Amino acid sequence: MNATPAFDPVTLWAVIVGMAVGSFALRFLFIGLVGSRAMPEWVLRHLRYTAVAMLPALVAPLVAWPAATGGQPDMPRMSAAAVTFVVGYLTKNVIAAILSGAVTLYALLYLLGV
Amino acid sequence: MTRTTANSYFWLGCRNSAPFIFVAAPFGLLFGVLAAEAGLNLVEIMTFTVTVFAGAAQFTALQLMQEEAPTLIVLASALAVNLRVAMYSASLTPFLGAAPLWQRALAAYFTVDQSYSLSIIRFELEPGMTVPQRMAYFFGTNSLIAPVWYTATLVGAVMGARIPESWALDFALPIAFLAMIGPMLRTHAHMLAALVSILVSILAVGVPYNLGLLIAGCAGMVTGAYAELVMTRRGTWA
Numbered sequence: 001m002n003a004t005p006a007f008d009p010v011t012l013w014a015v016i017v018g019m020a021v022g023s024f025a026l027r028f029l030f031i032g033l034v035g036s037r038a039m040p041e042w043v044l045r046h047l048r049y050t051a052v053a054m055l056p057a058l059v060a061p062l063v064a065w066p067a068a069t070g071g072q073p074d075m076p077r078m079s080a081a082a083v084t085f086v087v088g089y090l091t092k093n094v095i096a097a098i099l100s101g102a103v104t105l106y107a108l109l110y111l112l113g114v
Numbered sequence: 115m116t117r118t119t120a121n122s123y124f125w126l127g128c129r130n131s132a133p134f135i136f137v138a139a140p141f142g143l144l145f146g147v148l149a150a151e152a153g154l155n156l157v158e159i160m161t162f163t164v165t166v167f168a169g170a171a172q173f174t175a176l177q178l179m180q181e182e183a184p185t186l187i188v189l190a191s192a193l194a195v196n197l198r199v200a201m202y203s204a205s206l207t208p209f210l211g212a213a214p215l216w217q218r219a220l221a222a223y224f225t226v227d228q229s230y231s232l233s234i235i236r237f238e239l240e241p242g243m244t245v246p247q248r249m250a251y252f253f254g255t256n257s258l259i260a261p262v263w264y265t266a267t268l269v270g271a272v273m274g275a276r277i278p279e280s281w282a283l284d285f286a287l288p289i290a291f292l293a294m295i296g297p298m299l300r301t302h303a304h305m306l307a308a309l310v311s312i313l314v315s316i317l318a319v320g321v322p323y324n325l326g327l328l329i330a331g332c333a334g335m336v337t338g339a340y341a342e343l344v345m346t347r348r349g350t351w352a
Contacts, residue, residue, distance in 0.1 A: 011185055012158060015175055018189045020165035023196055027222035030204035036212040044208065046339040049307040050201035051231060052298045053334025056308045057315035057327050058170065058195070059291045064316060068284040077285055084289050088296025095133030097293035105282055105289070 076108035120250035123243070127232065127254020134228045135262050137290040141169050142263040144283045146270020148173070152180055159271040164264060167223065170287065171196035194328050201335075202230040209237045210252065212245045221252055229255040231294050303345065307338030 063081040065071040084101030088094060142163070149159045166172055175192040183191075202225050210221060232255045237248055299305050311334030318326030345351040 007153060007179055012154070012179070014185050015179060015188050015192075016158070016162050016165065018185075019162075019168075019171065019175060019192055022189060022193045023166050023168050023171065023199070024223060026193065026196060026200040027203045027225045028219060029200050030207045031210060031218045031222050031225070032203075032215065034204070034207050034211060035215075035218070039204070039208065042339070043204070045342055046335045047201060047205045048342070049304065049335045049338030050198060050205055050331075051227075051234075052295065052304045053307045053311040053338060054198035054201065054327070054331040055227070055291045055295050055298075057311040057330035057334060058198075059288045059295070060312045060315045060330075061319050061326070062288045063292075065319070066284065066288075068279070068282065077282075077288075080285065081288055081292055084292040085296055088293045089299060090296070092297040094293045094297060095136070097296060098133070098136060098289055101289040101293065105285060109280070109282060 076105055076112060079108055080105035120244075120246045123247045123250040124254040124257070127236075127251040128257045130232050130236070131228060131255040131257070131259050134232075134259050134290075137228070137286065138259045138263045139266045140283050140286045141290070142266030143270040143273075144286065145169065145172055145176075146267040147273060148270075149176055149267075150271045150274035152176055154271075156268075156271055160264070160268060163267040167260070167263070168196050168199065168226065169263075173287075194325065197328060198227075198331065199225050199230075202227075205234060206230065206252075209233075209248050210245065213249050217249055221249065224253065224256045224260065226256075226259075227291070227294065228259055231298075235297075301342075301351075303338045303341035306341045307334040310334050310337040 059081075063078060064073060066074050066077045068074070069077070080101045083104040084097045087100040088097030091097065145163060146159060149162065154162070162172060171192040174195045175188050178188045178191055203222060206221070206225065210218065213221070229252060233248070233252045236251055237243060243251070295308060299308060311330045314333040315326055315330035318329050320326070321329065342351060
């Protein structure tokens with residue numbers, strides 16, 4: 001089962017503990033430490049655009065250069081991404097968007113015989 | 115139907131989160147499988163997934179460890195991918211900041227893409243919600259997703275075997291995130307923010323250690339905030 005050798009345990013546990021502490025600290029930073037103190041309007045104005053800025057930035061390279069095809073642009077994945085986005089935008093329905101995207105991806109992968 | 119008790123908000127959050135089972139389950143399964151294939155044992159995989167509880171960051175760390183990146187680079191990159199949750203935390207603070215500290219600490223742990231996006235939409239939709247009702251809703255959105263995520267990771271880790279590539283699970287993350295973006299584009303400022311973030315993320319793809327994501331995210335945020343300011347001054351802000 002272990003075709004690849006396991007990581008050096010010290011390194012692995014350093015990563016796990018570091019990420020556990022770091023991830024919690026990032027999440028606790030504002031909600032825990034700032035609490036109910038009012039935040040300045042310019043901070044809030046930027047924060048309104050957090051999700052709409054971070055999620056596309058995370059997704060765009062994964063769509064343009066999918067890991068599964070070794071980074072080669074891939075028609076079924078690009079099409080599935082486009083369908084998912086358009087359905088989500090038009091219907092405002094996340095699950096409808098996911099299902100449309102998944103159906104598109106599987107249909108095209110099947111039709112293209114990949 | 116009136117929802118007056120915190121209890122009913124918990125169940126509302128639970129119901130609203132149900133579709134995300136189809137995101138969390140394949141995603142958790144995939145992490146379990148990939149981690150097992152990378153040589154992590156069951157205890158390591160489950161400690162990782164339960165203590166960190168951040169899919170995209172976990173995948174990033176795993177990938178970089180396999181590329182034998184230095185530990186500090188692995189941590190910095192994976193946490194950079196996860197920096198958006200700090201911004202989610204800040205974004206939730208005006209709504210949840212008045213809750214007791216232990217609840218806020220628990221909420222911090224459970225701040226993920228799904229719980230954040232569902233909650234922020236609900237809180238903006240119903241400005242009259244009390245803090246306990248908001249907390250109940252927030253924890254409701256995690257009541258299914260978190261157990262599904264842990265269980266799916268466990269199943270993936272135990273299976274260990276290869277999931278057929280024909281399942282194309284690699285694309286579960288992009289599809290899930292894309293589906294969330296569409297409904298967020300409520301104003302021209304939001305659209306501009308998303309557009310700039312996409313362009314910059316494509317241009318910055320060569321920037322090392324995943325820093326391109328941070329640069330693109332910041333560019334998008336500044337764009338959105340600035341567009342809102344300009345439109346407000348012109349009197350064209352809805």
